[in-house]
Amino acid sequence: MVAAAFTQTPEIDTAAARLVAGGFREEHAEEKAEVDEPRLGGETVADGAGETGIADPRHAAVTSSSAMLMASGFVAVPGKAKAEVLGVPRLSFGGTELSFGRAEASDLFALLSTSPEGLSTQSIIDTLWPGDDGRGRRLLESAVRQLNQVMRQASGLAVEVKFVPKVRQRRQLAAAHFDVDYWRFEKAFIGAGSAGEEPARLAALQEMLALYQGPLLAGRDALWIVPLRQAAQRQAVDAAERLAELVRVGDPDRALDVLRLAVERIDPYSEMLWCQLMTVQGELGRQLAVRRSFGLLQERLAEIDAAPSRQARQIFERFVR
Template sequence: MGPLSGALAFGLMLMVLTTALIGRLRPWPAQAGARSFAAGLSGGAACPRGIDDRNCEDAEASSAVVPSSAGVQAPAVTCEMAESVAEPDRSEHVVATTSQPDQPGFRPAVADTEAEAPFKSSASAGLGSGFVAVAGKAKVEVLGVPRLSYGGAEICFARAEARELLALLAVSRDGVSAEAIAETLWPGEVGGRRLDSAVREINRAMRQAVGCAAGVRFVLKSGERRLLPAASFDTDFWRFENACKRASIAAEDTVRAAALHEVLALYRGPLLAGCDDLWVLPLRQAAQRQAADAAERLAELMRADDPGRAVDVLRLAVECIDPYSETLWCLLMTVQGELGRLPAVRRSFELLRERLAEIDAVPSPQARQVYERWVR
């Protein structure tokens, strides 16, 4: 072997030793890529979503290592990490729910104990999930954020006056006179012209959605009144009114309870949420009172045989219907106390104080008396 061959052999040996040493000090690119991919699945490049960035290194160090399908090792997501990724935000409500865009002002869940799952919707209380429109009818929702749909597809209007007219007619089963419509929606303006434009827009959009001929009308004229025909529209507010009426005249508890269930299932939120026109406010307050009254009456019916369900209904009421009603809060604390849930009574009273503070009020002596009956 000549001097040149010996130098080449020595250089090759040195490269092999250097490569081996580097391989022991840092992972191969394939291993690093597998870690990045696993982290990306959890919502972040280096740290699972829901874990504080400052604790990222600790989470990574504590992760188990499992073989991947590519034959390299990647960090496994632990149970706690998986929950942090998959668990929805518990501050959001339901029902028809918290705070959700569909339900402005809804409050976080009131947990009776730390171990109990937060209450999220009317469905959780066994009240159903609203209403399903009759086949062949347009679905009009005004309890909560207003929506119009047909066959599952939302119907939109190009003109604001069409939305305003539909909202007014949806809460007026017997229709409204042309003069009253103009005074209510467009006072001081050329109401007749805007009314005609709104009617044409509603008819056009509905014909397009349903696939009807040009001559079909969806806003009917009965004398001087304009109305939405029940043959073409299924409206949650009309069902809500019917259920309230059935609950008030029912002679049997089972019939009354079924009607009250329907009232609460239909109440997704404030009437025409997002609309602050003056004509809406008294109707909104009346619907809220009806829903709160239904929750109180249903809880009283359940109180003897199923107090746990009664608590669920009352929690729904103070979260989603009227957070400032001392009547509902007092009944909730009473049923919680009867069940021996004293920490829940304390928490309910604390929340009552927080809610009333939002409107510069304090619990009444009667509410404090209910609280002190259970917690001394």
């Protein structure tokens, strides 16, 4: 079967590509070697990530909590297809990656993966194939047939099983047969806001960060994706900020892990994240880390023709004299 858009090589912006590939973390290799050298006055750096607090994956000193944060927290329910759309989209069943022979099936799957409640026929056509209802309906029927066929071949289920049923005039991916990381992410986001006990909030925020492996449907550039992608990024940034704040007093190193993850994988241009990171580093007395973080913030903002705000400079100057 010829792979369609779901398995194409993604064309994502430079920053997103660096986040997915981990290139941002590699920039700290030289710094890691430097800070492992003895400090002036006989001081040495004891923590595993160096004074910068930015871990390099090529060193054994990566903390277990950081590794846990960076690893995907998505393990599909046995017997269900695993749909990963937070990052480069992938669909698999039983460990075998699936692909579609036609673009309309890939497009329909991408759209329905962002809506657990499903969408009306007209809404699907208006989103994916606007301007020609007749052609749109034919493409939708073709897409549904292929989705059913691909899933039927992968799962071995009977021909009567509908993987993309119409429920109350809305097409949807059958929750009985698909486990979608984005659905879990949204559920965890709601849970983080409604949980009454701190352990439950912590667990929900941790799950969000483990699930967020990159921009929603990375590599796909359809206009309908943009607002959903931006919303998911904002939710992930919010989760990182809240989790870091919750653990900051009792476990500042874990807070640093969370914030490093956020500026590496989620939003390298968020001054709020960088400011929070520099504040925790500064409170731990890691001046070199603050200096390096501020330098990286300047580099990132320069990519979008911007510069650090007055607030960011004040935080930097507060800890680096």
